[in-house]
Amino acid sequence: MTKKRVAIDMDEVMADALGKLVRLYEKEYEPVDPDKLHGKLLEQAIRPEHSHVVREYLFDKDFFKDLEVMPDSQEVVKAMHERYEIFIVTAAMEFPDSLWHKYNWLQEHFPFLHWKNFVFCGDKSIIQADYLIDDHPKNLLTFSGEPVIFTSPHNVHETRFRRVNNWKEVGDMFLE
Numbered sequence: 001m002t003k004k005r006v007a008i009d010m011d012e013v014m015a016d017a018l019g020k021l022v023r024l025y026e027k028e029y030e031p032v033d034p035d036k037l038h039g040k041l042l043e044q045a046i047r048p049e050h051s052h053v054v055r056e057y058l059f060d061k062d063f064f065k066d067l068e069v070m071p072d073s074q075e076v077v078k079a080m081h082e083r084y085e086i087f088i089v090t091a092a093m094e095f096p097d098s099l100w101h102k103y104n105w106l107q108e109h110f111p112f113l114h115w116k117n118f119v120f121c122g123d124k125s126i127i128q129a130d131y132l133i134d135d136h137p138k139n140l141l142t143f144s145g146e147p148v149i150f151t152s153p154h155n156v157h158e159t160r161f162r163r164v165n166n167w168k169e170v171g172d173m174f175l176e
Contacts, residue, residue, distance in 0.1 A: 003085045005145075006174065007119070007127050008077065009134040010090035010102060013150045014110075015067035017058075018042065024057050025050070037153035061097040069109050072167035078112055080174050086117055087129060091139070093122035133170065137161070148173070 011017040021042050022032050029050055036045040043054040057063055080086055088106055092098050099120055106118055119127065124134070125142035132143045133150050137158050140147035149161040150170075164170045 003083065004131070005085040005087065005129040006080060007087045007089045007124075007129040007132045007145075009124075009132070009136070009139065009150070010088055010106070011064075011067075012135040012152045013133055014070055014073045014077070014088070015064075015105065016070055017064075017067055018152065020063070020067055021054060021057055025053065028053070034153075039154065039157045041154045058095055059097070062101065064095070064098040064101040064105065067105060070167060072171070074109060076167045076171040076175070077110060079171065081112055084174065086113060087119055087127070088113065088117060089119045089121065089124055089127050089132070089134075091122060091124060092120040131174075133164065 008014060025042070025046060026032055029046070032042070032046065041054075043051040046054075077086060088110070090102055092102055102120065103115070103118065106113065107115070121127070123142075124132070124139040127143065128145075130145045131148055132140060132145060133148045134140055134143075135150045135152040135155055137149065137155060137160065140149060140161050147161045149155055149158055149163050151163060151165040164173060
């Protein structure tokens, strides 16, 4: 019996990139009002004259080095790994300095996954899987399998896809 294949995005699904962006911004500028993030990317929720700093943070060679792990993701992905063929799919090519740090981060926090199951790409439409769990609608729109949107403040108004709000809900969807 062939296992079904699940592709999982890394940033804002497994790794808390937004949390780090907010901490960096608040350290340098001012507190971020969480209500202003509702339905927006961070660069849209802060002062317009500061919006450029978000990309600067993302292009910092060490940004992706020490992201926090999303709650329950390790346990759920490990359990899913027993039943499904798991691929971590990240659009790392947009931030080329991130490749080494993303690889090391995955090795550290998800050591049960083989490096052959890491896909560093630019355009996720090339991914062939049964499911894609991602926070960005643009990646889900071009996906040929079943798209699953992982809740992040920027996508709360999105209604076109099946939604999971956290890793416990991912577990409920894939492990029950």
